[in-house]
Amino acid sequence: MKVPLSWLKEFVAIEVTPEALVERLTFAGLEVEGLTRIGSDFKDIVVGEVISVNPHPNADRLTLCDVATGRETVRVVCGAPNVRAGNKVPFAAIGAVLPNGMKIKSAKIRGEASFGMLCAEDELGLSEDHAGLMQLPCDIPAGTPLIEVVGGPDVVLTIEVTPNRPDCLSILGIAREVAALYGCRLNLPSIKFPETGPAADGPARSATHSVAGGLTVVVEDTEGCPRYTARLLRNVTIGPSPLAMRLRLARCGIRPINNIVDITNYVMLECGQPLHAFDLALLAEGRIVVRRATLGEKMTTLDEVERKLTPDMLVIADAQSPVAIAGVMGGAQSGILATTRDVVLESACFKPALIRKTSKTLGLSSESSYRFERGVDIGGVDWASRRATALMVAHAGAAAARGVVDCFPVEPKGRSIVCRFDRVRDLLGVDIQDNEIASLFEALTLTIVDRSKKSCTVKVPTFRPDLEAEVDLIEEVARLYGLDKIPSALPHSQFVSGSADQAPPERSAQARALRPGEPGVNDAFIRATIMCRDTLVGLGLTEIINYSLVSEKLLTLCDAARTAQRIVLPRPISVDQAILRDALLPQMIETLGRNRSRQIAEAAFFEIGRVFFRNDQQAYTEEEHVALGLMGPVGRTGYDKRSALAETDSFLWLKGILEALCRKLFIRVDERPAYEGQGAGLAFQELTVAAPPALYDLGCFEKNRAMVITLDGMPCGVFGLVREALRREWRLVEPVAILEIRLAPLLERVTTVPAAERLPVYPSVTRDIALRINNRLRHVDIVNAIWKIAPKELTTVELFDIFSSNEIGVGCKSMAYSLTYRSGERTLTDDEVNRLHLGLKDRLRNEISVEIR
């Protein structure tokens, strides 16, 4: 809402600086977003009369004008297309400075001397208009200082009006606020005008059907249109509106058109009531019908667009067809023309939700619809009509036909609200006196109709539809009294239901930890997530956060198989953000690729975020996941970064991170066969076609370079190396290792309190074993075999060396393990250990085909 201060001051005589007013309004809830200074004192700019216009000898588009300035006649070179002899236009003399800083000097333009400048409105800072010279009224004598014609410098405030305050979408509404804030009187403009002609039918408020002076109004939909007024103005003279009015409209961002249209807009800005003017001659049978549009009905609006109407839209129709979309925009066929003689002035009130819906459906909004959908003052409808009529009589030579059509079947009862003084003090936490509360209400013109010791009852005026309940009145107190005067209470800690340590018995903290995104208090899970994040950062990984919305291209690139379970936005804003991600890995790979393209050779990233998919029942499901991604020699320290990166390196670094994370989260990480597969803790399975549900499957992994992660036997995630073809999309030439796992199972044991166990009393003894084995045999096969035949004294098996050489032979490798023996009962002697170790070696030969070296 743009508010020229000069206009506002006609309503409230305040003497404050614009800055002080901005501050006061902002802290009363009317946030001033902008303050623009307009115009100037226009020194050395006067009204000039164009005496003659002659072509410029050297330029087609320029003219040589002789301009009377009141004191002399000067020659001016002018480029405006609309310059005519006899025009009165602003003339800036030599030495004048325009508001935009331009200084007028004598100059030669294309060889012709020019002693001043004729100005357009934008050059004077009066509007954006640069279509031609500003045309001043002809009756002003040449030489009159421009400031006397257009007024002095002005300030325009841009105020952000919140949706609950439609009354403030007008100068009057803002003025009411100012009057309340500064305790000054509100001056209303005149709404008096003479009426002519025979007495028409008086107001027929109870009916939906009114007739006045040759005009019939029928309101068929009284719910959609609770009040409709019309006045008839005869013998209007269409022409430009007064300069002052045009300038004000321009300052408020509305383009002047003609006196009738300008007046409707002017009054709308003044009091917030949108008005519409029809040409009576263009209304079939002089009839106005307020009704729903019929199916298939069409109408061309003022912006020359044909609109398809539907029965849930309200229209203003004549006897035949719609002439306006109620509250939104008039029709092109019934508007005011230069030839219009009789005008029907509509001032009405429409149901806000209906206007909003229509406006949304048509994708058409206007100053009018903006106000109607927020709600106009039903009690101010006639005032606006009178005000506009008075202006039309004054500025368009109109003769107002006697009487008014006013279809107002149900006059709303004024609302009264009881406000308890204690409630005000309690809710605001401030000690404000009863009398002060009451006087704030009175300042807002809320009449106190009843008052007791504990409360008062106020009557709410029709222009404040937002005041519905006691709490709304308390808000009025808060903003007028000043939020800065409300003290800050000392913060205090309070444990309330839902605290982690007050979990309901039937649902332990741990049980809750299993439910990511569970609606409601979910303290344990979120705190565990933080711990998980801290751990990964501690392990050297950097956190990334990607958008939840991704492109179909990216998802399909990584996994073409699972399109059916994706959740696609029906109306995305762009193809890049069209689908809710069903996995974190595609963006992880993309992020690594983007970093690689910026010469970042090494990165270790993680993301914790939600994925979205349709479950087996097609219901939308969301789940918290963790993704990891490694690129470059991240696992190497110091100056060991240059040697080539093997697939195994990347893969095992990633595996190591997962193992470290699991240990931190109390998940058992152990290679003993008892824990593999169906056992407790972290284990791995071959990645086969039957990928676990809701997880990113084979699509992005290199064949035989990926594993399924199981936790306590449940498949929870996948990890491995990115398929080469996919890497190539981002020119990632080296191996890239990625992992995605469900967060909930990872956090399942996070609340575990570890129990202290007795440390071993007796020393351990270590013996090594080196094996020459076929490459087909894997580490896990050896470890499993050892554990299968292990004596109870064996406590750990650790791989400490692995190599291949010519001596070992093609297709074979040497693997060396360190075996630790310990007894819980006594110190083992060398002989005992040797016997155990030899026995184990013997049996191992039978267990698997190895050569013990």
Place this chain on the structure above:
Amino acid sequence: MKAIAILALKEAALIEARAAGTAEALEQVRIKYLGRKGLLPDIMKGLKDADVSERPAMGRYANELKQELAALLEKRRAALEKAAAVSAPDSFDATLPGRWRAFGARHPISRIIEDAIRIFDTLGFTVADGPDIETEYYNFDALNTPADHPSRDTQDTFWLESGQLLRTQTSPVQIRVMESRPPPVRIIAPGRCYRRDTTDATHSANFHQIEGLYVGERVSMADLKGDITCFAQRLMGPGVKVRFRPHFFPFTEPSVEYDFSCHVCGGKGCRVCKQSGWIEISGAGMVNPKVFTKVGYDPETVTGYAFGMGVERIAMIRYGIHDIRLLYDNDKRFLEQLAQ
């Protein structure tokens, strides 16, 4: 064996020691004469077989040999070391890069969220959660934002085929928490939100909010001011001030917007705060009784405050980030700059 032979041996030993040019050569000399199987222990062993008259002199000379040779060896060793220190530098280099691996960096968004959780934890706030895919009821209706009301305009929504939507704010978590338990309630709820905003330097269709809610007996605007101020000072610095301006949100009444005083210039006015001294943060207010009624709380017995804040906005202010897109670009160099 005569005493004189020992004297000769001593001379030979001292000559060899003087001639030894390296630490190793010195050690060889020591082993040759003084070592366990060296010449001197040999002499001492032979002492008992020697002529009685020779014995005292032999003993004295042997002792002299031992002491003088040891002293000379020590002197020579010191001299050699000194010379070595000048001529051949030690290969140990303490200035080589350290070998411990670096930490990673937390994303600034989660950093702000965790800070907020930690700060409000001290006031007894627990963390609550809710789905990103919400129903119209929780996102709008229960928050007193009916359909066909202009207050929905500010939150242009992504609707899904099912009629559900991507939540435009974290406020639905308020409703879910209040529905699930009786008052009092003290929660904060961080999470992702979605609006149909075209991405530019200050807008993102996908962003994060932190919601706060405190409901109890006689919770007042003064409590809201106190708690928000406490949060501001612990997040941005002890000198930060907070100011409140009246505003409108459908689910709070009275509603406010709050600003932090600029932590960069201390309120004097600078580029960060656009010379105003204040930085607009977000909205808050006293829970609208209509919302309490929806969740079955009695607005006559409980009151409460709620606040929301944009995480990206706070991150941008705190770290001086000029473009919101940097937060989703995930450039490693950018993220590591902000590691704390």
